[in-house]
Amino acid sequence: MTHPPTAADRSAPILSVRDLHKTYGRGPSRFDALRGVSLDIRDGESIAIVGKSGSGKSTLMHVLALLDQPSQGTLLLDGQDTRQLRGTRLNLARNKIFGFVFQQFFLTGSQTVLENVTLPLKIAGVGRRARRYRAMSALEQLELGDKAKNKAIDLSGGQKQRVVIARALVNDPRIIFADEPTGNLDSTTGRVVEDILFALNREQGITLVIVTHDEELAARCDRRIHVRDGVIVDGEQVAA
Amino acid sequence: MNAGDLIGTAIANTFRSRARTTLTVLAIFVGAFTLTLTSGLGTGINRYIDDTVAGIGAADVITVTKTADTAADQTDTGPREYDPESVLTGNGPAQSSVTLMTDAEIEAIGDVDGILAVEPVKSVQLDYVQHGDGTPYVATLGALVAGQSVQLAAGAEPDDDSTALQVTIPVSYVEPLGFADAGAAIDQPLTLALTDGAFTQHSTEVTIVGVAEEALAATSGTGLVANRALEDDLHQLQSTGLPTQQLDRWTQATAWFDEDLTVAQIDQLKDRLVDAGFSGSTTADQLGAFTTVIDTIVLVLNVFAAIALLAAAFGIVNTLLMSVQERTREIGLMKAMGMGSGRVFALFSTEAVFIGFLGSAIGVAIAMIVGTAASTFFGSALLSDLPGLTVVAFDPLTVGLTILLIMGVAFLAGTLPAARAARKDPVEALRYE
Numbered sequence: 001m002t003h004p005p006t007a008a009d010r011s012a013p014i015l016s017v018r019d020l021h022k023t024y025g026r027g028p029s030r031f032d033a034l035r036g037v038s039l040d041i042r043d044g045e046s047i048a049i050v051g052k053s054g055s056g057k058s059t060l061m062h063v064l065a066l067l068d069q070p071s072q073g074t075l076l077l078d079g080q081d082t083r084q085l086r087g088t089r090l091n092l093a094r095n096k097i098f099g100f101v102f103q104q105f106f107l108t109g110s111q112t113v114l115e116n117v118t119l120p121l122k123i124a125g126v127g128r129r130a131r132r133y134r135a136m137s138a139l140e141q142l143e144l145g146d147k148a149k150n151k152a153i154d155l156s157g158g159q160k161q162r163v164v165i166a167r168a169l170v171n172d173p174r175i176i177f178a179d180e181p182t183g184n185l186d187s188t189t190g191r192v193v194e195d196i197l198f199a200l201n202r203e204q205g206i207t208l209v210i211v212t213h214d215e216e217l218a219a220r221c222d223r224r225i226h227v228r229d230g231v232i233v234d235g236e237q238v239a240a
Numbered sequence: 241m242n243a244g245d246l247i248g249t250a251i252a253n254t255f256r257s258r259a260r261t262t263l264t265v266l267a268i269f270v271g272a273f274t275l276t277l278t279s280g281l282g283t284g285i286n287r288y289i290d291d292t293v294a295g296i297g298a299a300d301v302i303t304v305t306k307t308a309d310t311a312a313d314q315t316d317t318g319p320r321e322y323d324p325e326s327v328l329t330g331n332g333p334a335q336s337s338v339t340l341m342t343d344a345e346i347e348a349i350g351d352v353d354g355i356l357a358v359e360p361v362k363s364v365q366l367d368y369v370q371h372g373d374g375t376p377y378v379a380t381l382g383a384l385v386a387g388q389s390v391q392l393a394a395g396a397e398p399d400d401d402s403t404a405l406q407v408t409i410p411v412s413y414v415e416p417l418g419f420a421d422a423g424a425a426i427d428q429p430l431t432l433a434l435t436d437g438a439f440t441q442h443s444t445e446v447t448i449v450g451v452a453e454e455a456l457a458a459t460s461g462t463g464l465v466a467n468r469a470l471e472d473d474l475h476q477l478q479s480t481g482l483p484t485q486q487l488d489r490w491t492q493a494t495a496w497f498d499e500d501l502t503v504a505q506i507d508q509l510k511d512r513l514v515d516a517g518f519s520g521s522t523t524a525d526q527l528g529a530f531t532t533v534i535d536t537i538v539l540v541l542n543v544f545a546a547i548a549l550l551a552a553a554f555g556i557v558n559t560l561l562m563s564v565q566e567r568t569r570e571i572g573l574m575k576a577m578g579m580g581s582g583r584v585f586a587l588f589s590t591e592a593v594f595i596g597f598l599g600s601a602i603g604v605a606i607a608m609i610v611g612t613a614a615s616t617f618f619g620s621a622l623l624s625d626l627p628g629l630t631v632v633a634f635d636p637l638t639v640g641l642t643i644l645l646i647m648g649v650a651f652l653a654g655t656l657p658a659a660r661a662a663r664k665d666p667v668e669a670l671r672y673e
Contacts, residue, residue, distance in 0.1 A: 022493065067576055067666045095578025106573050110256055122249070122340065123579045125242045 001009065013040035014062055014078060014174060021072035022059050022230075033059040034070070035230035043174070046201045046208035048218035058179065060227060061211045065098050065177050066090060095124050099168030099206075101197070103180035104225055105160045109153030113144065113163050116152050120171045138166040142196065158189035165196055174195035175207040182217060194220065241583050250590035254598075259561065261595060262554070264559045268599025270645050273547035276607035276639065277632065278545055284615065285631035289530055300499035301365075302506075302520040303493045304349050304358070304513060306339040340489040346530025351510060352516050354497055354509040360490035362475040367433040367441060369409075371417040376433070379413070380463035383471045388602055393420035395450030398467035405470040407432075408450035410462055422451035432464075446470055495520070499641035510665065549646065552599065553653040556592050560657035564588065564664075571661050572669020585662035592654020593647050600646035608634055 011113065022034040033056045041047055041064070049107065051057040063075065064069040066082060075082045077093065085093055093105045094104070099120075107116050117135040139145050141164045147155065168176050178197060182190030194217060201208040210221060219225045241249070254261050341349075341360070363381070368376035384390070390408055392396050398406040407430060411422060419425040423563040433443040452465065466474065479487055497509055506522060513520045528646050564571070571584060611632035618631050 062667045065576070067670075079345050091578040093578070094576060100573075100574075100576060102670070106568055119574070120577045122245050123574060123577050123583075125245075165269055217540045 050220040099173035101178040103183040272600040272603025275545035295557040320420035327666035405446040556653035575666040581662040588658035596650020
């Protein structure tokens with residue numbers, strides 16, 4: 001599916017960054033990870049951030065997901081300046097709006113699949129029964145209902161990544177950030193995981209931000225942003 | 241994350257690394273065990289002393305003597321000047337003298353501000369006691385003042401309101417005097433003999449009404465206790481034939497004060513007695529030495545327990561630091577999912593407190609079992625001569641405070657690792673290496 005041009009006019013940007021800079025260290029060890037990035041991510045689109053390792057694509061994702069603060073520049077979430085988001089409100093935004101899918105899964109192996117999936121709801125303070133119900137329906141959506149009581153460590157790679165997607169999904173996020181979601185999977189399983197992510201984007205309107213160096217995966221997104229040395233080098237330019 | 245989930249998660253996390261948690265809990269266990277036993281020892285012995293206080297003297301009673309020679313150096317072992325009003329109360333280098341008091345001086349004690357009543361102590365020197373035609377034995381005789389009690393093995397206390405001549409004997413006199421047991425001595429006659437001022441020996445027939453247990457520092461355990469009628473009778477007998485100037489001379493007096501007085505007020509009262517030329521010592525003064533020694537021993541033992549706890553606290557720090565290190569990624573993930581730093585801190589502190597609770601609860605429980613068992617053993621074997629003594633006793637307040645204290649120490653130990661966990665940057669934590 002390609003993004004129809006009209007959708008850009010129809011939906012407002014959920015995330016909007018202007019002239020984003022991110023610098024690590026100072027003096028001789030100073031490293032500029034981002035050097036002036038401007039970008040709009042519209043509600044409901046799927047976007048690929050493509051680049052080699054060290055290009056700054058992961059840093060960009062971290063800033064977009066409010067995990068890292070930019071050194072300079074503005075980041076608007078629903079038109080609101082995120083610099084005003086602090087403490088409880090920042091945590092609430094992280095908990096309610098974003099879901100994460102990582103290449104390395106970051107599951108707690110000794111806990112059951114269900115416990116792993118309920119973690120965001122537990123953090124949100126959702127009650128035990130509601131937590132269980134919502135986690136089970138997320139797992140069933142990903143056809144993992146029968147694995148709920150298994151230890152996370154006993155699952156295969158593809159199953160683990162589906163558990164991670166269930167965990168990202170369980171709190172009804174508006175954006176899912178996927179950092180190399182298929183990087184640790186063989187191509188067949190990788191394709192299944194991709195299909196699930198794009199189906200969520202298509203059917204539930206969840207905005208999808210995929211960070212990858214896999215051109216094939218990037219090609220399935222509505223839009224591709226190529227990052228090199230901390231700047232966007234091509235891809236569809238943002239209408240300022 | 242709500243409080244219930246937080247505690248639940250923290251408890252679950254402690255059991256994730258079972259071997260490590262067990263070892264840390266064991267270290268705290270040692271500290272808690274020692275602390276509970278040592279403070280139990282203090283509680284047991286001090287409780288015994290408190291129980292014995294009633295036997296030694298009432299809390300509102302002060303024993304007053306006349307200061308012999310205020311200028312004399314108590315440590316001076318050289319010869320003293322003769323004082324016709326003075327009697328020696330000790331032999332050898334430690335000899336000290338007490339000046340006899342006249343009735344007028346007894347009244348002067350009563351005039352001291354804060355003294356409610358005063359009564360001279362009639363000291364009676366017995367020659368011997370004898371039951372029937374049995375062997376005579378040397379004995380001392382004393383009387384009870386209001387508020388004092390006798391720890392009885394059998395019978396009753398001497399009745400001060402009775403006109404009959406009554407006496408209690410220590411349990412150690414039962415067999416020598418020829419009785420089968422303590423019960424058999426009750427209501428039996430006893431002959432008391434004393435010598436009067438004209439060196440004539442008199443004897444009086446009295447009735448044994450009670451047998452007293454041996455007790456720590458109480459006169460009833462070592463000598464006879466007479467009722468008022470007997471005391472008066474014997475004193476009169478003893479004074480027969482004394483020259484007039486030696487009649488009604490007293491070595492000491494018993495004075496009563498308001499029992500609501502504070503320690504500071506009692507000290508002021510003693511100062512006023514000194515100003516009037518007397519010196520007073522209360523029951524608390526006499527017991528003070530015992531309690532001070534025991535408190536010091538318990539304190540030293542508690543210091544050892546505290547050192548064990550300190551070592552255990554470092555164990556907690558170490559355990560949790562390792563745990564934080566291992567769970568860096570998990571912490572990062574939780575923070576990325578919107579868990580606040582405060583909650584992360586609370587999660588790890590709760591783990592520390594729970595480890596502290598486990599160690600202290602197990603330590604206290606086992607210490608109570610061991611302590612009670614040891615107490616029963618010592619009570620029936622080594623220390624059976626001191627009835628009523630429970631060597632190790634536990635009161636719920638102290639035990640509860642011990643657990644709380646250790647949980648507090650665990651919390652403090654947990655703050656460093658917990659703060660480190662709370663400071664973790666989600667991006668750093670999630671970075672793949």
